[in-house]
Amino acid sequence: MARLEDIAVAVxxxxxxxxxxxxxxxxxxxxxxxxxxxxxxELGYRPNELARSLVQGKTFTLGFLLPTIANPFYPEIAEAxxxxxxxxxxxxxLCNSFxxxxxxxxxxxxxxxxxxxxxxxxxxxxxxxxxxxxxxRGFPIVLCDWQENEIAIQMPQVSVDFRMAGALAAxxxxxxxxxxxxxxxxxxxxxxxxxxxRDTLLEADLALPEAMIQVGHSTLESGYNAAQKLIESPTRPxxxxxxxxxxxxxxxxxxxxxxxxxxxxxxxxGLDDITVSAHIRPPLTTIxxxxxxxxxxxxxxxxxxxxxxxxxxxxxxxQPSLIVRQSTTVPPDI
Amino acid sequence: MARLEDIAVAVxxxxxxxxxxxxxxxxxxxxxxxxxxxxxxELGYRPNELARSLVQGKTFTLGFLLPTIANPFYPEIAEAxxxxxxxxxxxxxLCNSFxxxxxxxxxxxxxxxxxxxxxxxxxxxxxxxxxxxxxxRGFPIVLCDWQENEIAIQMPQVSVDFRMAGALAAxxxxxxxxxxxxxxxxxxxxxxxxxxxRDTLLEADLALPEAMIQVGHSTLESGYNAAQKLIESPTRPxxxxxxxxxxxxxxxxxxxxxxxxxxxxxxxxGLDDITVSAHIRPPLTTIxxxxxxxxxxxxxxxxxxxxxxxxxxxxxxxQPSLIVRQSTTVPPDI
DNA sequence: GTGAAAGCGCTAACAA
DNA sequence: TTGTTAGCGCTTTCAC
Numbered sequence: 001m002a003r004l005e006d007i008a009v010a011v012x013x014x015x016x017x018x019x020x021x022x023x024x025x026x027x028x029x030x031x032x033x034x035x036x037x038x039x040x041x042e043l044g045y046r047p048n049e050l051a052r053s054l055v056q057g058k059t060f061t062l063g064f065l066l067p068t069i070a071n072p073f074y075p076e077i078a079e080a081x082x083x084x085x086x087x088x089x090x091x092x093x094l095c096n097s098f099x100x101x102x103x104x105x106x107x108x109x110x111x112x113x114x115x116x117x118x119x120x121x122x123x124x125x126x127x128x129x130x131x132x133x134x135x136x137r138g139f140p141i142v143l144c145d146w147q148e149n150e151i152a153i154q155m156p157q158v159s160v161d162f163r164m165a166g167a168l169a170a171x172x173x174x175x176x177x178x179x180x181x182x183x184x185x186x187x188x189x190x191x192x193x194x195x196x197x198r199d200t201l202l203e204a205d206l207a208l209p210e211a212m213i214q215v216g217h218s219t220l221e222s223g224y225n226a227a228q229k230l231i232e233s234p235t236r237p238x239x240x241x242x243x244x245x246x247x248x249x250x251x252x253x254x255x256x257x258x259x260x261x262x263x264x265x266x267x268x269x270g271l272d273d274i275t276v277s278a279h280i281r282p283p284l285t286t287i288x289x290x291x292x293x294x295x296x297x298x299x300x301x302x303x304x305x306x307x308x309x310x311x312x313x314x315x316x317x318x319q320p321s322l323i324v325r326q327s328t329t330v331p332p333d334i
Numbered sequence: 335m336a337r338l339e340d341i342a343v344a345v346x347x348x349x350x351x352x353x354x355x356x357x358x359x360x361x362x363x364x365x366x367x368x369x370x371x372x373x374x375x376e377l378g379y380r381p382n383e384l385a386r387s388l389v390q391g392k393t394f395t396l397g398f399l400l401p402t403i404a405n406p407f408y409p410e411i412a413e414a415x416x417x418x419x420x421x422x423x424x425x426x427x428l429c430n431s432f433x434x435x436x437x438x439x440x441x442x443x444x445x446x447x448x449x450x451x452x453x454x455x456x457x458x459x460x461x462x463x464x465x466x467x468x469x470x471r472g473f474p475i476v477l478c479d480w481q482e483n484e485i486a487i488q489m490p491q492v493s494v495d496f497r498m499a500g501a502l503a504a505x506x507x508x509x510x511x512x513x514x515x516x517x518x519x520x521x522x523x524x525x526x527x528x529x530x531x532r533d534t535l536l537e538a539d540l541a542l543p544e545a546m547i548q549v550g551h552s553t554l555e556s557g558y559n560a561a562q563k564l565i566e567s568p569t570r571p572x573x574x575x576x577x578x579x580x581x582x583x584x585x586x587x588x589x590x591x592x593x594x595x596x597x598x599x600x601x602x603x604g605l606d607d608i609t610v611s612a613h614i615r616p617p618l619t620t621i622x623x624x625x626x627x628x629x630x631x632x633x634x635x636x637x638x639x640x641x642x643x644x645x646x647x648x649x650x651x652x653q654p655s656l657i658v659r660q661s662t663t664v665p666p667d668i
Numbered sequence: 669g670t671g672a673a674a675g676c677g678c679t680a681a682c683a684a
Numbered sequence: 685t686t687g688t689t690a691g692c693g694c695t696t697t698c699a700c
Contacts (some may be wrong), residue, residue, distance in 0.1 A: 003677060014687050019679070027685060032674035033699045037629075044471070050388045061448075070413040072406060072610070082430050086437075086445040091393075091444060094428040096416050103420075108433070110425060114395075137378070217526040220613060249613050256615065275405070278552060279583050280614035281590065329539040337693060348671050385693035389676045556687070626684055 002043035010039050010218055012228060022047075046074045053115065063111035063119035064300065065095045065104060065126060071218065072246060072274045073291075074122070077144075081120060088303060090117070097125040097126035105130045111186055118302045120144050124189050124218075128152070141303040144298040147192045148317065156305060156314040158297045163322040165287045166196025169241045169269050172285070173202050178267065178331045182212035182237035184247050186228040193243040212237055223250025231258050231266075238266060238331035245270035245277045245286055252284070252327065266330035271320075283325035290318055336377035344373050353524070356381075387449065396636065397445035397453035399429045399438060399460060406580060406608045407554065407625075408456070411478075413452060414629035422637060424451070431459040439464045446473055447666035452636045454478050458523050458552075462486070474639040478632040481526045482651065490639060490648040492631045499621045499654040500530025503575045503603050506619070506656055508538050512601065513666050516546035516571035518560040519583055527577040527605060546571055550581045557584025565592050565600075572600060572665035579611045580618055586661065601662040605654075617659035624652055 004015040004022075011018070013032060021028040022045075028036075039045075051053065053059045064081055066074050082092045093116065104126030107329055118140035121131055128151045135141045135155055143157035151157070173181055185194045198208050199268035211233050214226035218251040223242050230237055231254065240255075242248035248270030255266050262268055262282060270277060273288035296318055304310035338356075345667055346354070347366060355362045355370040356379075362370075373379075387393045398415055400408050416426045425548060427450065431438035438460030445453055452474035455465055458607035462485045469475045469489055485491070498647040507515055515535065519528045532542050545567050548560035557576050564590065574589075576582035582604030589600050596602055596616055607622035631650055638644035 005677080015678080016688085017686055018682090020686090029685060032685085046443070046447050048388075048677050050393070051692085052679075053448075053692095054382075054384045055679050055682085057692075059456060064428075069403065069409045070609075070620055072409070075403045075406070075409045078428065079402055082403070082428060083432075086430075090440075091427050091429065091448075093425050094398075094416060096413055096420075096424065098417075107425075108378070110383075113380050114387075114425075148335055162688090200536070220609075238433055242610065244486075249610070275404075275554075276583070276610050276614075279587055279615075280610075300600055350696090351670055354670085355693080363669060366669085382693050385676090387676095388678090388693085389695045391676075466676085506690075572688080 001048070002040075002045040003048070004045075004047070006043060007036060007039050007045055010043070011035050059117055060090050061093060061116045062116075063088055063093045063107070063116045065094060065097060065107055065111075065119060066122040067099050067125045068096045069094065069285045072276065073244065073272050076159075076275065076291045077122075077295040078085070080292045081299050084296055084299040086302065099124060101127040103268065108134060118142070120298050120302055120304045123147065124293050131155070133259065140302060142298050142302045142305065144294060147189065149192070151274060154315075157269055157300055157320065158294060158316040160189070160289050161194035161317050161319055163196035165271055165289075166193040166198075166241075167200040168287050168320060168322045169271065170197045170204075172269060172324070172328065173239045173241065173267065174200070175204070176267065176328060176330050178239040178241075180208060180212070180237045180331075181206070181208065181239045181241065182214065182230045183208065183241045183243070184214045184223055184230075184251060185243035186218050187215050190243045205241065207236070209237065216242065216244075216250075218244055218246060220246050221248035223247030224254045225250075226249035227254035228258070231255060231260070236266075237305075239286035239328065240266060240268050241271075242268065243271050243282060245272040245274045247279065248284055248286070248327075249276070252280070263327050263329040265332055267331070270327050273323055278325065282327045285325045285328040286323050287320045288323045289320055294318055335382070336374075336379040337382070338379075340377060341373050341379055344368050345379070362572060377594055391449065393426060393449050393451055394424050395448075395450045396424055396457075397427045397429060397441070397450045397478060399431060399445075400456040401433050401459045401552075402430045403428065406610065407578065407606050410609065410625045411456075411629040412426065414626045415633050419617070419629055423666045431432045433458060435461040437463070442468060449568040452640045454632050454636055457481065457484065465489070474636060475476060476632050476636045481523065483526070484523070488649075490635055492628060492635060492650040492652065494623050494628065495651050495653055496526035497526070497530035498517060499605055499623070500527040500532075500575075500577075502621050502654060502656045503605065504531045504534035504538075505566065506603060506658070507573045507575065507601065508534070508540070508603065510573075510662060510664050514546075514571045514665075515540070515542065515573045515575065516548065516564045517542065517575045517577070518548045518550045518564075518585060519577035520552050520555055521549050522567040525578045532577055543569070545569065550576065550578075550584075552578055552580060554584040555579050557581025558588045559584075561585035561588035562592070565589060565594070570600075574600060574602050575605075575660065576602065577605050579606040579608045579618060582618055582620070582661075583610070583614065586614070597661050597663040599666055600667070603662050607657055610615065612659065616661045619659045619662040620657050622657045623654055628652055
């Protein structure tokens with residue numbers, strides 16, 4: 001591969017001049033500039049970004065650490081981050097932790113070692129302590145989609161008002177007339193969604209019995225299994241709130257496979273608003289998370305962090321919203 | 335950030351010795367090794383991978399260029415590539431081209447400039463000529479999920495027998511008794527799927543009239559629109575083959591929104607077998623592409639390329655398979 | 669078992 | 685307008 005030096009000797013100048021000419025710094029005569037550019041073309045010169053990064057201490061690269069891109073909640077976010085990064089001249093390293101903290105930690109350390117300019121970390125992908133350690137050394141990190149209370153210390157983050165999300169789900173079902181509801185959620189990462197839901201029920205004097213609380217693990221299958229238990233319960237609920245759409249899809253399938261109708265027999269409401277949710281049968285009522293906005297704001301915040309000590313606020317709580325489709329309706333007569 | 339040199343002066347040795355001690359090369363006494371390791375701990379030493387890469391000419395990083403991670407066909411592949419890469423000590427740069435060749439080219443050039451060790455390129459993400467240019471300079475690239483005939487020159491690639499995929503779809507529908515079928519596909523990237531379908535019909539003396547050939551653009555919406563046109567056609571088909579599941583979902587929705595039943599009124603068959611396909615209503619019959627295998631083989635092939643001139647074969651054609659679910663059945667009586 | 673020296677390809681500060 | 689010098693932090697070769 002051709003280097004600056006190669007061009008320099010070919011043209012009969014010095015590497016510095018070549019560098020200046022190539023990046024259009026003013027101090028090169030037009031004549032030599034022409035010859036240099038031409039020669040660079042001929043030799044197929046490509047600047048070595050490694051060398052450049054080493055001396056500048058900047059890589060124009062950022063890391064994106066998440067549980068797994070195979071979960072349909074993340075691709076939209078990843079896309080938005082990458083696009084925003086790209087507009088700033090950045091590329092993005094995608095790192096799946098597979099919900100394994102050791103793996104998340106390894107990835108983060110590697111990212112630090114390779115001098116990425118900053119990292120966006122999604123919830124559930126790594127032990128908060130590991131993030132904190134790097135952040136406190138001055139490494140730019142922004143948290144995305146974590147529960148606000150998950151990290152001990154104040155850190156830059158953009159997240160969603162999950163308690164509100166849970167509340168919205170409850171309000172919707174209550175308004176429809178439901179009295180016997182159930183929830184499927186992942187503990188402890190989704191406890192806020194649970195609390196918002198439960199508390200809203202409580203305020204309406206509605207109980208949420210133990211048997212109506214099922215844990216899932218953000219997979220479709222776990223939603224399916226959890227819903228099965230709920231259906232078989234002696235006190236079958238008339239509505240189910242699954243704290244992710246992915247689990248809601250599983251739940252819906254379980255209900256339908258049991259020979260019941262959604263929403264006539266059991267209403268189902270999700271949370272996330274992943275793309276497919278609008279296109280299944282029946283279309284899923286859900287609490288939407290503005291994923292693109294989430295990603296965009298996280299990335300912009302990270303860039304502010306990278307540029308220097310930014311003005312507050314360093315954290316942002318985004319409001320979810322209810323999207324009523326056809327998987328929820330009034331409870332059946334009994 | 336602490337450097338080798340910092341440890342060296344602290345311990346009273348030289349940087350070379352520190353380096354040797356840290357990577358367990360034999361020639362350091364146990365005593366000094368202990369002191370060095372301890373000191374490295376204390377100073378929080380992290381090797382600078384940039385510097386290391388610059389001298390070694392290796393970055394242990396690979397690029398993954400694709401149209402857009404938001405299309406649900408890709409996340410599973412991305413995950414598998416990243417996992418395989420990770421097992422080899424590699425990280426992965428994710429690059430969306432958004433079906434824009436200029437953008438794809440920019441990304442590829444940047445990847446080359448930053449000395450990634452190799453790149454995996456998915457179909458439809460960049461102009462083949464740009465790939466070829468880099469490949470011919472000796473840069474390791476493997477093509478993934480391209481039509482075999484899309485690239486002029488023989489290049490390393492792992493792909494799917496798309497003609498067979500189209501044939502399988504046709505065979506299935508014919509076996510069910512369909513005589514009036516339609517296809518929705520994206521031209522020209524999916525022409526092989528089309529040809530396989532059409533030719534199989536022809537062999538069974540079945541025509542595929544112009545009106546029954548619709549173009550889509552790999553989006554759900556385009557599948558929806560294409561299906562609408564088919565439904566409104568005076569010669570409504572009894573079965574639709576959409577060459578991606580994503581378009582098939584759109585088509586299914588269009589059919590259902592028109593008040594028709596899938597599969598009783600119209601059978602629908604897709605191609606890809608994305609995760610959700612098994613979980614919608616009705617579950618989608620489809621031609622499955624072994625995505626994880628595709629990704630794994632592409633990555634392994636790339637590593638062979640990176641290690642040096644590998645043994646043939648440098649290209650692999652993976653066989654698709656029919657998965658019968660409930661979106662296809664015998665045609666309605668007329 | 670340890671060190672000195674050179675160099676990866678580039679940038680940046682300062683001279684000429 | 686152009687050149688010189690000194691690194692960035694590491695690895696590698698060879699000498700002691």
